[in-house]
Amino acid sequence: MKKIEAIIKPFKVDDIKEALNEIGIKGMTLTEVKGYGRQKGHKEIYRGAEYVVDFIPKVRIEVVVEDEQAEQVVGTIRDAANTGKIGDGKIFVIPVEDVVRVRTGERGPEAV
Amino acid sequence: MKKIEAIIKPFKVDDIKEALNEIGIKGMTLTEVKGYGRQKGHKEIYRGAEYVVDFIPKVRIEVVVEDEQAEQVVGTIRDAANTGKIGDGKIFVIPVEDVVRVRTGERGPEAV
Amino acid sequence: MKKIEAIIKPFKVDDIKEALNEIGIKGMTLTEVKGYGRQKGHKEIYRGAEYVVDFIPKVRIEVVVEDEQAEQVVGTIRDAANTGKIGDGKIFVIPVEDVVRVRTGERGPEAV
Amino acid sequence: MNSGDIAWMLCASAMVLFMTPGLAIFYGGLVRSKNVLGTIMHSFIIMGVVSIMWVLYGYTMAFGPDLGGGLLGGAKYLGLSGVGADIGPYSDTIPHILFCAFQLMFAVITPALITGAFAERMKFSAFLAFTILWTTLVYFPVCHWVWGDGGWLGAMGALDFAGGTVIHINSGAAALVCALFLGKRKGYGTDQMHPHNLPLTIFGAGVLWFGWFGFNAGSALAADGTASMALFVTQVAAGTGAVLWIIAEWIYQGKPTTLGAASGAVAGLVAITPAAGFVGPVASIIIGGVAGVLCYGAVVVKGKLGYDDALDVVGIHGVGGLWGALATGLFAAEVYGGVNGLFYGNANQFVIQGIGAVAAIAYSLILTAIILKIVDAVFGLRVDDEEEHQGLDVSQHSEVGYRIV
Amino acid sequence: MNSGDIAWMLCASAMVLFMTPGLAIFYGGLVRSKNVLGTIMHSFIIMGVVSIMWVLYGYTMAFGPDLGGGLLGGAKYLGLSGVGADIGPYSDTIPHILFCAFQLMFAVITPALITGAFAERMKFSAFLAFTILWTTLVYFPVCHWVWGDGGWLGAMGALDFAGGTVIHINSGAAALVCALFLGKRKGYGTDQMHPHNLPLTIFGAGVLWFGWFGFNAGSALAADGTASMALFVTQVAAGTGAVLWIIAEWIYQGKPTTLGAASGAVAGLVAITPAAGFVGPVASIIIGGVAGVLCYGAVVVKGKLGYDDALDVVGIHGVGGLWGALATGLFAAEVYGGVNGLFYGNANQFVIQGIGAVAAIAYSLILTAIILKIVDAVFGLRVDDEEEHQGLDVSQHSEVGYRIV
């Protein structure tokens, strides 16, 4: 199985969730993260002192799927997350050796 | 080595920590995440407007262990996290190629 | 490609970011996490009740790089994160099978 | 001079001023966290801007001797010349400058109320220009009509104890125009725009409630029986508004909400404002209770009409203020404030109340629209899309509300 | 009528009302974040519910002419008939309705105090029913006993300047019964139930401290020397309570805590409440200081006894109120309030204070138990396990406190 990790812009979460739903993906996990990359940060001013904040709020979406579905999930997320602007994010594909559903103890593909 | 990633219900954290302690696991990392899956979310009402919130607070526990221990850790977490109700979560096993302890520079199994 | 995941002390973030910049790494993702390990937690007192809090604020830095760069990144992070005190953290190296840049659809090494 | 009256009016002035930071957090908690400072700033900076205007020309426009026709005050008090520690024309027992201070606090909070309508999307420069123009061209005149020496609505006998028409109807009407002119926030109707910090909002409502005693009981301009009754009915109407709103919610949507309780309290406070010196405890239960249900209905309906009055200024201040103005014409009883309303046989008063309300609404709608047109042409009303995504805090003020780890 | 007295009582009434939102955030910050709104709501909605009850029948039950035996007020003021802007029986210098307003604020905060005992687990419907019944059957009568015209405790000479017995002992006793009847929160003793927002709590304590000046100094019902002294000793007792609590902590547990300082201040305020008009500055140092240490001890002991009085209503209001009532019998000095206590040779006063306290405790314990039985039978007291896990905010109110990103 594969874990698809996508670092995306926060306001894209709902679109991606729906796009994934449409291709039958009904489970995912979200984390609020901060990203550093090409996208420029912003300036902040507090009593005359200026700071540049480079780390930009992003969301990481993680979806674990069977190998065959991985490519489709990657494509779906890419399409839904794309705005064409710098900072749209990255998708990483990572191998997963096993999955367990805590409730039932099921393992492997039927656990996701 | 393996990284065991478990997405679990937040109130189970202490139980799991203790269960892992009992089998000699003394290190782990926690992240607050939001999960989407079979478990139903809740309704919110603000001045007449109703929203359904699908993303449910979960905690991700990550433990990196030697290959031999992986199965035991998975079993331990599963037992401690299980309530038998929908939403108990998932455990993912992911390969880890190397581990470094920052303080000492140790590598591999002795670093965890 | 590899994902380098480092669990480090929060106040080291800026140093690490700069050290990585110097070796040409211009992208990374940060998560606020809580760590449990050898480092001792602290006591809290609320109206006579005492609690021991074992989970200590840490930051996870994730950097995805080409295989050749992995070792250098690990070394750089290690050097920048090291204070010599317990709790300095760990670095994990995890295989990544593919990377996509959402904006352009680029894949593999040129996407990071 | 009466030191008791002065003591009370000093406190009442302070309490009314305190309402504006209270409003700032009431509103601030309701927006998304990326806009919390921008929203708070609206109210906060108005405390500064309007204070300056008031000294320079505001007080005289509102309370200077009538220029004729009851439409505007004359220039006598320009730069507050002649407004000092002595008795003035509006009270025999407190210094003129104290009356002027008390009224300043009302002039501050009225434009601040409107800001809820355009929250989360207005440019700061445009907001400033709008506020200055609106306060000058709408608030000062309407205030004169009702409370100014020779103002036409006051002369006609319109009752507005503490500002139902001057403040709430007036700002509610302006809010409607603002919501329509600015258009919806990006993502309105699809994204979830939950309040980001309800404890802040609820405590803000508590501050408003507290300050409102100064608002309503202070409008007696004396520490006397009228003020005492005004304070009492204020408490009861606020409480009844809170209770009835959550009952309505409970029946209609299945849950009583904390935000509903706070909103209902504000609705009750708004509705009792014009009536405070003219009605008694039992009437205040009705006025507050009806306000709770009515304003709840108004915010539900808004969701269906689809304009984006972000923080429900129309539904609460507009609708609540209108109800209060009319209710004053219904429930006023001679024993409390010297005037009877419809229910005590004086149908005329009800008609007068209606005329006052309609006049204020019409004037406010039209002038607000003109002002917005001008401001839009000069500054542009809205931040651009990228800035709206980022939030006002970063884009307008280079600040971030919270860094809580 | 005295405009100075009226001015002060208008302010004092507003200040006491403001204590309830202050209490809402004081309590709100102490619970886990999933219960913050449910906890705030308890206090907030009481401001509404009790206001309505007060107009309809509460005031007359407490302050109507005695029905005989000093147990309850008669129906004379039902619907507040006859309670208006004129002088009433309880003061010669302020309007009857103003006395009624001031007392309403006390009736509001008393049941709100109890809510700390059952925080994080009570059903909202059950809470409402409990509050209505308790206020009716316990607060109004006990208030009559002490302050009502002809109330038996007042007639006996029990001193309770601003409500040590009526408010704090009374609510503390009720809180104990609530904690025992509802049982512990799930996870109590094993899970870590840290306060989720201490800045909110500490500021809430600041609001309470501010409002308490109205509470205590307002209880003089006049702007005079007694009120002035009451204000001063209130400040000193609060401060001493804070300092002594953290010293006790520092010695016993090794660290002085911020929550300890805030809790100690409240303990000091509670303890000085009955004594405020009867003692001087030096006594107030002792009363406040002992309260700080004693209430700290009480919360430490609670941890060992094992009942789950979630926010320490028993330890602070019960124990602090009892100490204050007795201390009044010790430290009262003729020069301040016309009565001597034990230390000034009048042992009798101390005995009377004890009788008053015991009577209030006994009555409150029994009635609270009966009320809880009834409410439990009709509504069920506690939310179910799943709801308790979710938190009251989502399960009872369909809301979430924070969305701070």
Added chain:
Amino acid sequence: MNSGDIAWMLCASAMVLFMTPGLAIFYGGLVRSKNVLGTIMHSFIIMGVVSIMWVLYGYTMAFGPDLGGGLLGGAKYLGLSGVGADIGPYSDTIPHILFCAFQLMFAVITPALITGAFAERMKFSAFLAFTILWTTLVYFPVCHWVWGDGGWLGAMGALDFAGGTVIHINSGAAALVCALFLGKRKGYGTDQMHPHNLPLTIFGAGVLWFGWFGFNAGSALAADGTASMALFVTQVAAGTGAVLWIIAEWIYQGKPTTLGAASGAVAGLVAITPAAGFVGPVASIIIGGVAGVLCYGAVVVKGKLGYDDALDVVGIHGVGGLWGALATGLFAAEVYGGVNGLFYGNANQFVIQGIGAVAAIAYSLILTAIILKIVDAVFGLRVDDEEEHQGLDVSQHSEVGYRIV
């Protein structure tokens, strides 16, 4: 006795006390979240510590009959003996104890202001020792100089209506020494030390603004025309300070900030403090406006000088207070407070103001340095590096501010 004056002074005392919790959250929001409680605690516990000192010996040091030379009050009021509900030497219309209460609130807030300078790094024990010594050795004497019966600065004719010299210059000078002595916070200049909760800070500024009416208008010690004018100019100066600060920022750094508005308001309030009873509305616009620009300049310059006055006590209270003291010597006009300043032909007053300021600065600088030396020797001023990383909340108080999920 005048019940109106008493009513006002009761309220004013409560309002000034309320400023300290307001300051606690104003400061608390500005630090990093790991220090929020430690910062709040500084202000909060001072409310306790100074209250006790005041009763025991503070009041008599400040307001006891002069010991000779105008330097210190004598022991007459030790333990507040003889300070009761009767008229005292400082007012003919309010009880002595009420004057004493009002002044206590000033004694509380002054050392609390200083805490902003050493935020985020001072040991709690050292802070307590410093506060006790500083209040005793600096505040009480300087207070006596200006306001005490026979104090040399007062006798010389120095004008300080509500504490520009006694409170703001005094604490500002002490803050400078503290910042220099303690040294910079670890990471100052390299780490980003953003405020962690600006809504808390801005609301804190709102509470300060509200309370400041008690501060300034209360300093009239009566509910009269002077108090009324003082209240009005307070409002205007605060507002103008806010507006001018953000204009200066907008021009110089490109953005108007919310924290700038709040800071400017406080700067305006500080500057009008000594002048409040002596100037009129137009002067207050100038005083407040200049304060806004000047204090903004001061905080910008601080960044370049490099000392770490963490929360800008020097820049706002020191600089603002100094400007206010001098401005009083410029703008004072006989019509308001009976004295003319330089602009009304009385250059002498300006000189006197300067002498007063210089004396307070010099005394405060020197004594603060000595006190810090002693405290450092006995306790050590700073927490160790590990504790500073952890934050004061955990290391000094074993608490954590937030657990918001």
